[in-house]
Amino acid sequence: MIDKSKSSLSEALSQIKDGATILIGGFGTAGQPAELIDGLIELGVKDLTIVSNNAGNGDYGLAKLLKAGSVKKVICSFPRQADSYVFDELYRAGKVELEVVPQGNLACRIQAAGMGLGAVFTPTGFGTLLAEGKETREIDGKDYVLEYPIKADFALIKAYKGDRWGNLVYRKSARNFGPIMAMAADVTIAQVSEVVELGGLDPEHI
Template sequence: MINKSVATLDEAVAGIFDGATIMIGGFGTAGQPTHLIDALIAQGATGLTIINNNAGNGEVGLAALLKAGRVRKMVCSFPRQVDSQIFDDLYRRGKVELELVPQGNLAARIQAAGSGLGAVFTPTGYGTPLAEGKETREIDGRHYVLEYPLKADFALIKAYEGDRWGNLVYRKAARNFGPIMATAANVTIAEVSRIVQLGELDPEHIVTPGIFVQRLVAVENSLAQSA
């Protein structure tokens, strides 16, 4: 019997190793799997490379992971906002590396990994410092930069509901990067508000099929932070 659900957050993040590359879903705080991140902090893995749209907000979730000194490198498109003081301080002190990726390129590179593509050509970044040292090409009179896929050892994402096979549906803005990250990681771990019985999810509403999910855990108060 296929059952990808686990009973606790500790079980969900078990096996995440030092030096792992981890994709974390969320657009700011919307859809950020804060309970899984808290469990990862407690678990102790360090030297992590984190792929996320942002670089933490306030002092919770991803910001708390940064504050705990567990992150070696951030790969993101929007590292600075009014409440990104944790990342700002670490970066200025040379305690964390940054790979800045335009948001469209971030999504395209994750999608490329999930689709099994070798690389993608994108016009974004051409002629800027972000293209330095990268292959460029002119196609139909337009200039492009070659970008390579972004892959991860683990993806931590948030969904609204799931079943024991790992099928997931999302709620509003919480959907953001979760679906594509699930396709680009070796192990996808989903935090959901509840796990329903097989057949309860409308097949037309399933966004992430269970084939892309290895573990899911129900978090009772996750719904209030789902969008």
Template sequence: MIDKSATSFREVLSQIKDGSTIMIGGFGTAGQPAELIDGLLDLGIKDLTIVSNNAGNGDYGLAKLLKAGAVKKVICSFPRQSDSWVFDELYRAGKIELELVPQGNLACRIQAAGMGLGAVFTPTGYGTLLAEGKETRHIEGKDYVLEYPIHADFALIKAQQGDRWGNLVYRKSARNFGPIMAMAAKVTIAQVSEVVELGALDPEHIITPGIFVQHVVQVEPTSPLTSA
């Protein structure tokens, strides 16, 4: 019997070792798996490369992971905003690396990994510092930059509901990067608000099929910010 549901954060997160590359879902705090991130902190894992849309908000979630010194590199689109003081301080002090990727390119590169593509040509970034040292090509009157897929050892994502097979449905904008990150990682761990009986999810509403998910953990949100 296939049963990917788990009751212990430590059980599923203990697979993650120092130096891992981890994709973390979320658009800001919407859809960010804050409780899984807290679980990483409890395990004391270090030297992580994090792939995410943002580089943390306030002192919450991903920002807590950065503040703890667990992250050596961030690959993201929006490292700076009004509440990104943790990343700002670390970056200015030379304590963290940054690979800046335009948001469309970030999604495209993650999708490329999930679909097994070798690389993609995109017009975004052509002629800017972001294209320095990269292969370019002129195709049908337009200039493009060659970008490579972003793979990960693990993806930590958040969904509204899941079943024991790992099928997931999301809540509104909390969906964001979760589906493509699940496809691009070797192991996907999904925190859900509710684990439902097999067959309870409308097949038309399932966004992430269970084939892309290895673990489903039901959690109770620990902060009002995690309700999104």
């Protein structure tokens, strides 16, 4: 009988080791798997590379993970916001690396990993600092930048409901990066608000 559910946070996160690359879902705090992040802090792993839409808000979720000293590098689209003081302090002190990726490119690179693509050409970022050192090409009269997939060891995502087979449904905007991150990681760990019986999820919404 297939049963992908876990009885505790520690069991769910037990495979994560130092140096792992982890995709963390959420758009700001919307859809961010805060309980999984708390469990990651308790696990005590270090030197993590975190891929997310932003670099944390306040002292919550991803910012809390940064404050715990668990993160070596952040790959994100929005590292600076009004309440991103934890990341700001660490970055200015040289304690964390940063790779800024335009939001569309971030989604595209994660999606490319999930689809097994070697690389993709995108017009976003051409002619800017973000394209420095990257291959460029003119295709049908338009300039493009070559971007490589972002594949991860783990994805931590939050969903509304799930079943023991690992099928998930999301609630409104909390869906954001969840589905593509699940495709791009070797192991996906989902935090859900409700576990339902098999057949309890509309297959059109999974």
